[in-house]
Amino acid sequence: MTSPNAEYILTVSCPDTVGIVFAVAGFLAGRHCNIIESAQFGDRLSGLFFMRVHFSATEGAPGHAELERDFAEHVAGPFRMEWKLHDAQRRQRVLILVSKFGHCLNDLLYRYQAGGLPIEIPAIVSNHRDFYQLAAWHNIPFHYLPVTPETKAQQERRLLEIAEEERVDLVVLARYMQVLSPELCGRLAGRAINIHHSFLPSFKGAKPYHQAHTRGVKLIGATAHYVTSNLDEGPIIEQEAERVDHTATPDDLVAIGRDIENVVLARAVKSHIEHRVLLNGSKTVVFR
Numbered sequence: 001m002t003s004p005n006a007e008y009i010l011t012v013s014c015p016d017t018v019g020i021v022f023a024v025a026g027f028l029a030g031r032h033c034n035i036i037e038s039a040q041f042g043d044r045l046s047g048l049f050f051m052r053v054h055f056s057a058t059e060g061a062p063g064h065a066e067l068e069r070d071f072a073e074h075v076a077g078p079f080r081m082e083w084k085l086h087d088a089q090r091r092q093r094v095l096i097l098v099s100k101f102g103h104c105l106n107d108l109l110y111r112y113q114a115g116g117l118p119i120e121i122p123a124i125v126s127n128h129r130d131f132y133q134l135a136a137w138h139n140i141p142f143h144y145l146p147v148t149p150e151t152k153a154q155q156e157r158r159l160l161e162i163a164e165e166e167r168v169d170l171v172v173l174a175r176y177m178q179v180l181s182p183e184l185c186g187r188l189a190g191r192a193i194n195i196h197h198s199f200l201p202s203f204k205g206a207k208p209y210h211q212a213h214t215r216g217v218k219l220i221g222a223t224a225h226y227v228t229s230n231l232d233e234g235p236i237i238e239q240e241a242e243r244v245d246h247t248a249t250p251d252d253l254v255a256i257g258r259d260i261e262n263v264v265l266a267r268a269v270k271s272h273i274e275h276r277v278l279l280n281g282s283k284t285v286v287f288r
């Protein structure tokens with residue numbers, strides 16, 4: 001039997017057909033599970049169906065493992081589902097990567113310390129020493145991994161070691177300015193989020209604000225996306241933009257952009273740890 005009031009989040013994607021919601025709801029009702037929040041979306045273009053259900057296990061409900069076994073047999077199998085049953089009360093372990101710009105790191109650390117982001121941060125990794133003291137202030141281990149073309153492969157192996165030793169669920173690139181190798185992207189597929197300092201697909205690369213200033217745009221923004229081996233091309237999770245005008249210098253754009261980046265990254269991390277983001281090919285479905 002399950003511990004009373006255990007809560008779970010079920011995420012599902014499968015070929016769209018009649019009766020999916022009925023089958024999932026019936027499965028839960030038949031096992032003393034009470035739906036707290038449910039959302040679904042049928043993508044007519046991909047023919048796929050996506051669903052997220054947050055539910056509590058009431059008196060008499062089976063435990064996590066039994067729920068998984070039964071769901072696989074009675075629902076997921078017949079509907080050919082990709083699915084996961086997450087413990088809604090477990091804090092995800094997040095490894096933060098940073099380079100020379102610390103505003104996103106600082107913002108995430110503040111939200112975590114203030115209780116606004118229910119995660120654990122077992123470590124911070126950087127290719128520069130700039131934020132060693134900030135990490136120390138938060139009592140978080142800081143790993144300095146300088147990257148050169150010669151050391152890149154070895155440092156990426158060390159990064160993966162840290163992620164495994166710390167049982168990391170999510171890697172956040174909080175203005176980490178090194179391009180991850182395809183091998184590392186493969187190992188972190190679906191669990192590495194980057195904040196790009198432009199409104200993608202505009203201005204990819206390392207210096208988007210200068211590109212934006214040169215182009216004379218009237219809107220600037222930021223994009224949080226999953227990291228793939230195709231630079232700045234990963235599935236987008238969250239975006240925001242703000243109006244600017246001809247008086248804005250590149251430095252003004254950088255300053256305006258900092259605040260947008262902080263908000264966009266925090267929203268994306270929160271949606272991910274709440275299992276609200278489902279991959280739909282090269283795109284995402286985000287159940288807000």
Ligand SMILES: Nc1nc2c(c(=O)[nH]1)N[C@@H](CN(C=O)c1ccc(C(=O)N[C@@H](CCC(=O)O)C(=O)O)cc1)CN2
Pocket residue numbers: 173176177178179180181182185194195196197205206227228229230231232233234
């Ligand atoms: N495989 C991926 N790695 C990374 C991605 C990604 O989408 N896929 N995003 C970047 C972040 N980023 C833009 O958001 C970015 C970072 C760095 C560069 C870049 O050209 N870096 C140079 C070195 C720059 C330096 O040392 O300051 C390089 O790596 O040669 C472009 C875009 C994070 N990684």
